[in-house]
Amino acid sequence: AGLHGRKLQEPWLMKNLAFINGKFVGAKSGKTFEVDNPASGKIIGEVPAMDASDTKEAIAAAHAAFATWKNTTAKERSKLLRRWFTLLEEHKEDLAIILTAEAGKPLAESRGEVAYGSSFLEFFAEEATRIHGEVLQPALPNREMLLIRQPVGVAGLITPWNFPNAMITRKAGAALAAGCTCVVKPAEDTPFSALALAALADKAGIPPGVFNVITSLKSDAAAVGNLLCTSPLVAAISFTVSWPPSPSLVSLMAAISVNGGATVLLGGAPHTAGALFYQPTLLTDVTPDMPCVATEIFGPVVAISKFETEEEALRIANDCKSGLAGYFISQDVSQVWRVARQLEVGMVGINEGLISAAEAAFGGIKESGLGREGSSHGIDDYTEIKYLCIGNTHL
Template identity: 35%
Template sequence: MANHAPFHLSNPSLLQNDAFVHGAWVTAASGARFDIDDPSTGQVFASCPDFEASDVGAVVQSSHTAFQTYRRENPRSRARKLLKWDRLIRANKDDLALILTHESGKPLCEAHAEIEYALGFTWWFAGEAERVRGNVSTPAAPGRRVFVVKQPIGVAVALVPWNFPVAMILRKAAAALAAGCTMIAKPSPETPLTCLILAHLAVQAGFAPGVFNVITTSLKNTPQVAEALCKHPLTKKVSFTGSTPIGSLIAKHCAEGLKKVTLELGGNCPFIVFNDCNQDQALEALLLLKWRHAGQACVTANRVYVQAGIYEEFLDRLVTRTKEMIRLGAGIDPATTMGPLTTQRSVSKAKAHVDDAVLAGAKVVLGGDAGCGSLGGYFFGPTILRDMTPDMLITREETFGPVLGVYRFADEDEVVRWANDTDMGLASYFFTKDVDRTWRLLENLEAGMIGMNTGNASAAESPFGGLKLSGYGKESGKDVAIEEYLVSKTGTMTLEGHF
């Protein structure tokens, strides 16, 4: 089935509509396919093979076969291939951004920003490939030495979401390939095309067939395919990014075979603004953090707490600046600063959260309506609510949309209690000029990542991961991320003579 792309690529060969297994474009055994639509219009522009659980075995075997050779490849060779992959992605970034915009809905400028962010991982892990270290020690027992060597764990699986499909793939795949693992990626049904491009470019960079495979599935078949990937005896590691309920299910699948698993799950992130902050600094950080990709980021500000002394002033400035900076429209339009939500179900959730808050006493000070007139597609305008309370859905759930609730708090003890009153703990942000308070909040806020007078701080060199029901394990950062794809082997040697 041909693609019907509403755009022109400089390199038309990049846009493929089949899965990529062992260096070749393949279809599902059943021949079934599923459609991919543009969230800006709701119109179908491509399709991909709809793999089923019965298709998984051959793909895992391909990755396992490739692993037998790739695991022995010299680390510098792996590093050079990662750098070549990095160069090829950069050379095709304009086309990649165009496809990313059409499958995710995000504005073209944000698509470029995601790719630039994602390339930090290929660059970073190219360096990490040669820095895997074991150790030698002298134990308590006389005449012995203990050696620890690090080895790649085996076939890894990446289950990735639709909100940052390029970044989530490269964050996982670059670490796995640097460690000497092979990887199977299963992208979200909404955004498979960019992942397929990355796999194709990986082979062009010199990675052997089977080192990086990509299988595609519909929303209907995703659960059974993910389960088959997790439970296959040759799968040794699974990395999942997505919602907490699905992450819990993935953990159960992996528990059956004692598979190593990393879970980067949901966030219900508080953003705290104290009376003594630099309001300009806090406001600009919040605007960038909250409205990026229409609020569809796990680290976005979900609950905004503003201290009583500046509540009205900060809220007024927030509404004014949002009106000034946000222009809704199709992502492909250069004037657009906020595109549609990626799925229709996201629109329904945003509306439900707003309706619930209003019913419970909140007031809409900006937006609140889905549909956005004649725009079509899956649009929901930026919405700001005031007079929020702890019993509202927005307080308890991750909204994952362009809805911002503003809460009034009295003092530090109260806001820390409110901020921590959630079963999630991905990120927390606060703005203050009090150094003592800064240290207290760093230790007292229950989140894996803390932004101190800083909004989004994710980068290849920084460990990424949460606490509580936001998951476990780390992605990116020095040492910790590549360790997720390694196993430690201990050797103990007894020596004769005097030492």
């Protein structure tokens, strides 16, 4: 039910329990909630409705596991991450089916996300053994100065509905590589991909308490999130949030824009597939105040503006509170560097739309967030630099 008639090769990947300290468990309260397929509205399963008390237990498990996990060698962690990666590869079709069921994205896109998600585990498996420190040139004689990098501790990882698989591996891969343990809280809408990842982490031999997943309702999100942010046992928080999926809101914002004078080039109307869908839409003649320009509409609506000069294009693009990614087409090498340097975003695609990669640093500026994920920099926030000064070496 809810899997669009598709069958999993390994039905056990579809878990209906959360994962704490190496065990699949229910909520202490016994409560559960149902998860539907947003493309069909059909219920695909139910999972524990966990609250702050369950979260506390997960944090405690992660904290206890940290005491030994932090002292494993990087090589051991690398091997476990690679084994986890290999399991994702082996079960990629099942993972894509689960992902499509709960997130509603086409199966082809889910397959793409699973490949992208597993690439982080491979990348960070390799990065684990390369978290090097530095032997500095001492400023004074008779001493040695070193910088080493150590894991920060327990990381709370809060992930969104739109990339239920890859957002978890991008964070957890880095955290585990660094020697941290983690508590993952996936979006209410998409807990099953997270739980499938937990099942495979367990199978890969990642020790109990190192990777935990708690499932919870939006109504408990404030309490759970607050605990993750304030618990003295949690050393770092990484969260990625997305606007809630809302076809009706997308419809409203498009309509307001059109009423305000925008011209519809394509689409611009509810989808025949029903209220859960909206047509791919292209709008022109837009003005900066229209919602299709002024806000992150988070739906299949693209607003097109004309410009005369490079300066004008940069002004339009930079007149914006968010700054995740920007894209432009140009063959002129001077313009490429000029515009790339001046665009106020964290990522720039030049003559290319598909720019995400585990090797690259993903992240935005302005209101689009702090920090970078992926690339060697993706590990930075899970480590502390410790400075050692050894005096009186008498050389």
